[in-house]
Amino acid sequence: MPIASADLSSPSLYTAERGWLLQAINDQAALCANLIEHAKANTLAPWLQEPERFADIQAVLLIASGSSFHAAQAARFWIESLAGLPAQVELASEFCQQHLLSRPHTLVIIIAESGEAADTLAALKYAQQLDYPLTIAIGHHADSTLMQQTQLQLMLDVGQQHGRIATKTFCAQLLGLFLVTQTLAQSQNQAIPSDIDAELAALPDAITQVLNLAPQLKQWAQCLQQQTAIFITARQSYTPIASEGALKFKAIAHCFAEACSCGELKHGIANLAKQKIALIACLPWDSLAEKTLADLRQFHHHHCAIFVLSDAPLSKINGLNTIQMPHKLKHLNPLLYAIALQELAYHTANDSFAQSIKKATSTDVA
Known part of the structure; x- marks a missing residue:
């Protein structure tokens, strides 16, 4: 069955929404450059330059929903590897239903887009009832209820927003969480990698390079x-990015998409491989890359369409459709894959919409 198209009851409204969405995706290089500049000038949030505030912190609890939840899951890897702190991620909608014990010395970070969602505000209230010593809100609206009710705030100005699909807001949250991780690492006397500043400086240009992959991603979209069904697979810190990518395919392209850790492909999904499915892999070239390739090869014999995003030149490997990503960033690389998946979902939906319009027009003429 083909990918479902969007509701065509108001084509002009849908077309406007698509234009806003593409603009938001394309804004992300400039957005990150702006946020990084404000962080360097200490005008993003003064407390980012005050690691002593977090000297007593022994663990981090991140609470979020939707795309923000995926950002929190990705940040967990940074917090544990760079700051040396154990991190836990909870869904805001489920957090209040748990019977938790108060955990002293735990920092609570709540990430949200609007800052007005009832489940997010309820989760904050529950965390405060448990006497967690310090709460941080990360969001995009300075006057939101969430921002007003936490002790510290990280306001990520993403400019004018249209529609409800998170693209540049997700990217901003990831970058904001990375900046918070740096502060936490300093508070724990962890050595900050010497190339962090250079990596931050290189991020906007790397994002631009990803955006320039649009012609190749459009070709993939025609196949998708x-x-x-579409399955997106990855490992470690890229697994939440795969989940976010699947969410984007559902929200933008209105098609069935799921994420799966690469090591779990053999459990269930392999039984579907004889059907007409696509497998998209996020494959940064690291110590797990060869293992990931071996997992992908099991699908070669099932006529499964395999699409691989990788910073390594893999075009000569038979059975794989490959696009080479920009030079790998050591820590911020997941952002690049998130944006590539946003673009791919957009172009998949765009082609589907155009075909639906053409079909509808042909029917009317007949």
Whole structure:
């Protein structure tokens, strides 16, 4: 069955929404450059330059929903590897239903887009009832209820927003969480990698390089149109990015998409491989890359369409559709893959919409 198209009851409204969405995706290089500049000038949040505030912190609890939840999951890897602190991620909608013990010396970070969602505000209230010593809100609206009710705030100005699909807000949250991780690392007397500043400086240009992959991603989108389902796979810190990518395919392209850790492909999904499905892999070239390739090869014999995003030149490997990503960033690389998946979902939906309009017009003429 083909990928479902959007509701065409108001084509002009849908077309406007698509234009806003593409603009938001394309804004992300400039957005990150602006946030990084404000962080360097200490005008983003003064407490980012005050690591002593967090000297007593022994653990981090991140609470969020939707795309923000995926950002929190990705940040967990940074917090544990760079700051040396154990991190836990909870869904805001489920957090209040748990019977938790108060945990002293735990920092609570709540990430949200609007800052007005009832489940997010309820989660904050519950955390405060448990007497967690310090709460931080990360969001995009300075006057939101969430921002007003936490002790510290990180306001990420992403400019004018249209629609409800998170693109540049997700990117901003990831970058904001990385900046918070740096502060936490300093508070724990962890050595900050010497190349962090250079990596931050290189991020906007790397994002631009990803955006320039649009012609190749459009070719993939035409193939994805023909599939009954899309599975996105990755490992470690890229697994939440795969989940966010699947969410984007559902929200933008209105098609069935799921994320799966690469090591879990053999459990269930392999049984679907004889059907018309696509497998998209986030494959940064690291110590796990060869293992990931071996997991992908099991699908070669099932006529499964395999699409691989990688910073390594893999075009000569038979059975793989490959796009080479920009030079790998040591820590911020997941942002690049998130944006590539946003673009891919957008172009998949764009082609589907155009085909639906053409079909509808042909029917009217007949």
